[in-house]
Amino acid sequence: MVGQLGADYGDRAVTSQAVRDQHSHGEGLADAAAPDVVVFPHSNEEVAAIVGLCNAARVPVIAFGVGTSLEGHVAALYGGVCLDLSQMNRVLEVNDGDLDCRVQAGVTREQLNADLKGTGLFFPIDPGANATIGGMAATRASGTNAVRYGTMRENVMGLTVVTADGRIIRTGGRARKSSAGYDLTRLFVGAEGTLGIITEIQLRLYGVPEAISAAVCQFDELEGAVNTVIRAIQHGIPVARIELLDDVQMGACIRYSKLEGFAVKPTLFFEFHGTDAGVAEQATMMQQLTAEHGGSAFEWATKPEDRTRLWKARHAAYYAAMTMEPGKQGFATDACVPISRLADCIMETKADVEATGLTAPIVGHVGDGNFHLVVLFDPNDAAERARAEGLATRVSMRAISMGGTCTGEHGIGVHKLDALVAEHGEAVDLMRTLKRAFDPNDILNPGKTVPL
Known part of the structure; x- marks a missing residue:
């Protein structure tokens, strides 16, 4: 197989250990599993030819983009061919x-x-x-x-x-x-x-909206920030972004991204899109809601460079969290619940984090009920790792018990196979039936999502 791919695709079929290792994992915590060969196709037809070859030989094939997944999606659990689509x-x-x-x-x-x-x-x-x-x-x-x-x-x-x-x-x-x-x-x-x-x-x-404006509001209590989000959605305020950072995550972002002028408190980041008049109206309504729930005055970021700085800090939250305890590893997990249960789920999760004694900041796209934890642990301490994994499992099960899901956007991968069964029950059997119908030889990313 490797020899044939080398003959067909030349230096676009790579077997060097460094390249295979690069394609053995994403950004999340998962045991690395390298493919036997990495191929860089240029067209639909080349992908089809490679997949057809793998299917005939019953060799696994795993698609790879840039490796940013967090749930072990790209690990080649059984070796095989990695299709790196970055040149398409x-x-x-x-x-x-x-x-x-x-x-x-x-x-x-x-x-x-x-x-x-x-x-x-x-x-x-x-x-x-x-x-x-x-x-x-x-x-x-x-x-x-x-x-x-x-x-x-x-x-x-x-x-x-x-x-x-x-x-x-x-x-x-x-x-x-x-x-x-x-x-x-x-x-x-x-x-x-x-x-x-x-x-x-x-x-x-x-x-592209006529007007874009961003703002930051801080709270003394996490519950006030979450309840502000719930009220905003229930009132139909068409905000473009509502991001929550708990006090631990905000402190990490202040240090990592050098966000000056902010306190280590639960924080909401907002962005408003629309006409000048529409953005002003949205902002006024949101300020009224935040004040009712103990929020501070808005800190505005109206210039593009200020908005970019703000959202870069938010997007770097995962990396900021990972620097909080040098020498420790971490993983991100997410869950999503109906908006009316968001405060219950986040507050119970916050209490659970504190009870475990672990560092696990909370951050989320809370406007649709989705939040994340980055859980840090000592890789040399098996008991601490078990506590970290137990915390993540409880987050999934808590969300499911509230009518939510074990993952709002990360996916199942290899980490949430049991949670998928807890969430969907016998429907997972139907998913496996679909998998067998679409992929009877189980070559497409085997061992993930609904393993056969």
Whole structure:
């Protein structure tokens, strides 16, 4: 297999240990598992040929973007072929009159928005990391703008997918709605590369807002910050971003990103999009709500450079948390609950963190009920690692018990297999039936999501 790939793809089929190690893990905590070979395809047809070859030989194949996943999605648990799609990185078309575009899977979100600059359009889904669009679709990612613009589920219109037997299929299309057949697009979005390899994505685009303004509000109590978010959503204030940082996370961000002028307190970051009048109205309503729940006066960031500084600090929250206790490792976990249960879930989780004696700051895209923990532990202390993993499990189960989900955007990967069963019960058996139908030889990212 390796020899044939080398003959077919030359120096784009790489077996060096360094490259294989680079593709053995993402950014999350997971045991590294290197593939036997990494191939860099350039086209749908090359992906199809490689997958067909792997299927015939029953060799695993794992798609790889830039390796920003947090749940072990890209680890080659059983060796095999890693398909690095980073060289399939062209924006294929922009249909500005219809507010959509088509991109190859290796295009990153920052690259896409740079390409759209000057068109008056942008792609809003912003998970923080500069992930590839293919990876974002495969994990059903969302991010800081989800409260206004939705997630990848709502913003992927269609896909080009290579199936396990090497066929190239197209799902969905450019129409804004369709009642034609099964919705295969939604099946592949979030399947984590276990049902097919996404190679092209048709995306919704949005007009760049006339006015954008950002603000920071701090609270003495975490519960006041969370209740502000709940009230804002229930009142229908069309805020573009509402991000929560607890006191521990805010302290880490102040130190790591040199955020001057802020206290180590629970904090909300806001961003408002719209017309000048609309943004002013949203901000006024939000200030009234924050005042009712003990919030400070707003600190405004109206200049682009100030907003960029603010959101860079928010996006660096994971890395800021990881520096809090030198010598320790950490992992991120997420959960999502109905907005009415958000305060209960976060406050119970905060108490749980304190009871464990671990450092685990809380941060989240709380406008849609989604929050994260970065849990730090001593890798040389088995008992402490067990406490950390137990904490993460309890977060998942707590969210499920409140009508929520064990993951709002990270995905299942290898870390949340048991939580998926707890959440969906017998429906997981149907998921396995789908997996067998789409991938009877179990070559597509085996061992992840719904292992056979």
